[in-house]
Amino acid sequence: MGNPRIVSGVVFMPTYIPSESQGCSVDGANWVFGLQASSGEAAMSQVRFGAPDGASPGAGTAGVPLSTGGNAPVRDVTTSVVPRLAPPDPGKPGSPPPKPPGDACMMQISVAGAEPMYLPYPCGRQSWRQIQ
Numbered sequence: 001m002g003n004p005r006i007v008s009g010v011v012f013m014p015t016y017i018p019s020e021s022q023g024c025s026v027d028g029a030n031w032v033f034g035l036q037a038s039s040g041e042a043a044m045s046q047v048r049f050g051a052p053d054g055a056s057p058g059a060g061t062a063g064v065p066l067s068t069g070g071n072a073p074v075r076d077v078t079t080s081v082v083p084r085l086a087p088p089d090p091g092k093p094g095s096p097p098p099k100p101p102g103d104a105c106m107m108q109i110s111v112a113g114a115e116p117m118y119l120p121y122p123c124g125r126q127s128w129r130q131i132q
Contacts (some may be wrong), residue, residue, distance in 0.1 A: 002075035007107060008121040010043045011035050014111055015063075016073035030074045032111055033063040034119075048118040052082065052106050068113035080105040082118065 002014035011034070018028035033071055034043040042062035048054040068074060082105075105123040108116050 002073065002077070004123050005077045005079065006037055007079045009037050010076040010119070010121075011037050012079070014066075014074045021130070030066040030068045030111070030114070031063045032066060032074075032077060032109070032114075032117075034109075035062060044073065044119075045118055047109070050115045050117075052118045054118070055074045064117070066111055066114040068111070074111050074113065076112065078110045080110070081106050082108055 002016070004011055006011045006012075011033075013033045015031045015033060016028050017031065032044075033045070035041065036043050042060050044057060044061045044064055045059050046056060047061070047064065048056055066074065105121055106118045107121055108118055110116055
């Protein structure tokens, strides 16, 4: 297992599953798993591959295989927030930027050598508790 990362209540864990060795060569497959930190439930059901509106693996998905193009284990997962507003239209100076489809905030999940994955997460204030 690589270095886990916790973001927005989801624990992301890159893993490497070696296949049977033939002589001195070792081959295998890289996966990334996502679990809800509070419950242990699968958290990759709504992930989108390649773009925020890309294909999704479906309900109950906890892990997805990575097409890394090699056989070396992936160790790190990085995440970043995708802005809710798209850049302004260069043909219309002064016009407000268009809003991307849907109201969800998105995070980009990146693993070396694999296409980016996008996962919606809750936007805005999640608690009304006052900090004193």
